Amino acid sequence: MRLNRRSVLNVGGAAMAASALGQRSVAQADGFYVPAEEHVHLRTLMQWPVDRQVYRGRNFRDQVQKTIALVANTISEFEPVVMMMSADEVEAAQRWLSEGVEIWDIPTDDLWCRDAGPLFMIDDNGGIAISHIQFNGWGGKQPTRNDNRIAETVAKRLDIRMVETGLVGEGGSTEQSGDGVLIAHESSWVNRNRNPGLSRDQIEDRLLAAYGADRIVWAPGVLGEDITDYHIDSLARFTGPNRVLINLPDAPDLDDPFHRSALETHDILDAEGFEIYVIPEPVRRRVRSYNFVASYSNFYACNGAIIAAEFGDPETDIIAVDALRRHYPKREIVTLNVDVLGKLGGGIHCATQQMPRVL
Numbered sequence: 001m002r003l004n005r006r007s008v009l010n011v012g013g014a015a016m017a018a019s020a021l022g023q024r025s026v027a028q029a030d031g032f033y034v035p036a037e038e039h040v041h042l043r044t045l046m047q048w049p050v051d052r053q054v055y056r057g058r059n060f061r062d063q064v065q066k067t068i069a070l071v072a073n074t075i076s077e078f079e080p081v082v083m084m085m086s087a088d089e090v091e092a093a094q095r096w097l098s099e100g101v102e103i104w105d106i107p108t109d110d111l112w113c114r115d116a117g118p119l120f121m122i123d124d125n126g127g128i129a130i131s132h133i134q135f136n137g138w139g140g141k142q143p144t145r146n147d148n149r150i151a152e153t154v155a156k157r158l159d160i161r162m163v164e165t166g167l168v169g170e171g172g173s174t175e176q177s178g179d180g181v182l183i184a185h186e187s188s189w190v191n192r193n194r195n196p197g198l199s200r201d202q203i204e205d206r207l208l209a210a211y212g213a214d215r216i217v218w219a220p221g222v223l224g225e226d227i228t229d230y231h232i233d234s235l236a237r238f239t240g241p242n243r244v245l246i247n248l249p250d251a252p253d254l255d256d257p258f259h260r261s262a263l264e265t266h267d268i269l270d271a272e273g274f275e276i277y278v279i280p281e282p283v284r285r286r287v288r289s290y291n292f293v294a295s296y297s298n299f300y301a302c303n304g305a306i307i308a309a310e311f312g313d314p315e316t317d318i319i320a321v322d323a324l325r326r327h328y329p330k331r332e333i334v335t336l337n338v339d340v341l342g343k344l345g346g347g348i349h350c351a352t353q354q355m356p357r358v359l
Contacts (some may be wrong), residue, residue: 009032018108032163033212035356036178037301038328042357044075044302047126047150048093049111050087053143066073067340068111069096071348074334076100079303084108084150098273106153108145112346113115114315114345116147116232118154121163121212129155129161130208138227141333156292163247165210167203168194169313171233172350174207178213181267182207185221185261187229217272219265222257226345233349234295235262236269243275247297250280277327279320282313287339297319298347306349310335335337 005204049068055061072081076098086107095109110116116135122128128169137144155162174189184207190200198206204216222230236246246266252259270276280298287294296316302316306324310317317335324333341347 008179009136028279030128031212032121032127033123033180033270034119034176034178034210036120036176038356039178039354040254041079041303041354042353043080043082044072044300045113045117045154045353045355046072046081046083046351047108047111047113047116048089048102049108050085050089051109051143054110056255064111066091066096067338068351069098069101070094071338071352072101073098074307074336075300075302075305075352077141084154085115086146087214098121099184099223101200104157105151106157108150109144109147111351112147112170112283113150113353114172114201114350115228116144116150118151118162118355119169119171119210119353122356122358128356128358133210134162134164135170136168136194138170139168139191139229141193141227151175165206167206167210168343170226170228172233172346175236175238176211176213177241180239181238181242181289182216183212183232183236183244184218184240184293185230185232185265185348186218186264187223188231191223191229216262217269219268220261221265224262225257228345230258230261230351232265234293234298234347235265237297237299237349241297242273243277243327244269244358245277245279245297245323245327247279247281247295247359250283267297277323279323280313280316282316284313284315286337286343287342289343291343291344292339293345293347295342295347296323299324299347300333300348300352302352302354304330305332305334308333308335309338309342309344309347310338 049064075081081101082104083101084104084106087105121131135148175183189203236244239245249259282294283316285294294311299306306328321333
């Protein structure tokens with residue numbers, strides 16, 4: 001059995017760190033902010049998936065590793081890529097990784113660098129730091145021996161400051177415009193498995209400080225139906241100031257909590273005055289499983305390119321590419337078959353984390 005991010009695995013004691021961290025005071029980082037993903041990158045960080053509690057079958061683990069290598073190799077054609085892994089994994093990993101992918105000896109468990117990796121912030125004076133949101137395995141649903149320390153280890157390796165936010169959560173839980181606006185689902189933040197004892201207002205204050213933002217738009221999300229409690233980055237993404245690209249079903253199933261929530265989030269964003277563009281979910285996709293995450297919105301903006309998924313639906317795959325080309329006219333649109341990530345409940349964006357270049 002493998003863990004799907006839409007399944008829930010209870011791990012006793014894994015959420016204990018949330019309570020302690022939630023009581024910390026939040027250090028201030030005046031003038032720092034998390035830039036839009038389109039801001040020029042110094043590099044992309046990724047994690048090598050090895051955890052045998054998650055990937056119990058060798059064939060499946062090989063398939064996942066090959067897919068992560070495909071994503072890394074593709075991005076490395078546009079910007080430097082670092083793959084984090086323990087030293088004893090390097091020889092095997094080099095079978096699939098191109099020479100353009102640098103390897104750092106930082107032990108990992110799983111591949112979800114958007115969630116466990118460091119959240120970088122910059123200022124306008126050449127400064128860079130890590131805004132530290134503590135990862136705890138999506139609220140203690142998956143054991144983590146290494147991934148909960150990755151941000152701290154990267155900060156030490158790069159010798160840059162790490163600013164504590166007083167929050168437990170994941171990077172995929174928040175979408176940022178880069179000009180002061182955030183979007184998030186409450187279900188991933190206002191949740192006792194991550195931030196017990198904190199109200200939404202308290203979490204909001206800390207999130208705004210963590211991202212250097214001024215405003216957050218909340219939507220309810222879906223609680224307890226998948227391991228992430230419905231991350232926003234598989235639904236709605238900023239593609240510019242006040243402009244949002246959202247992935248919606250053409251024929252929503254109102255018995256599906258994710259469809260209901262997606263429509264609700266759309267309506268909230270619309271009421272807030274965002275310029276919204278809709279991409280339909282794929283219908284004739286290669287993988288038909290209910291648990292499969294088929295999100296065109298879960299793309300990654302690297303230097304000069306957009307790396308996105310295709311799902312085998314000849315109509316919607318073309319619609320998605322056309323939409324991305326209109327939103328990013330100066331970037332190459334590259335699509336990949338990453339179905340194995342969708343089976344796990346994620347996508348390309350979930351597997352990547354950018355380090356912005358200080359200008």
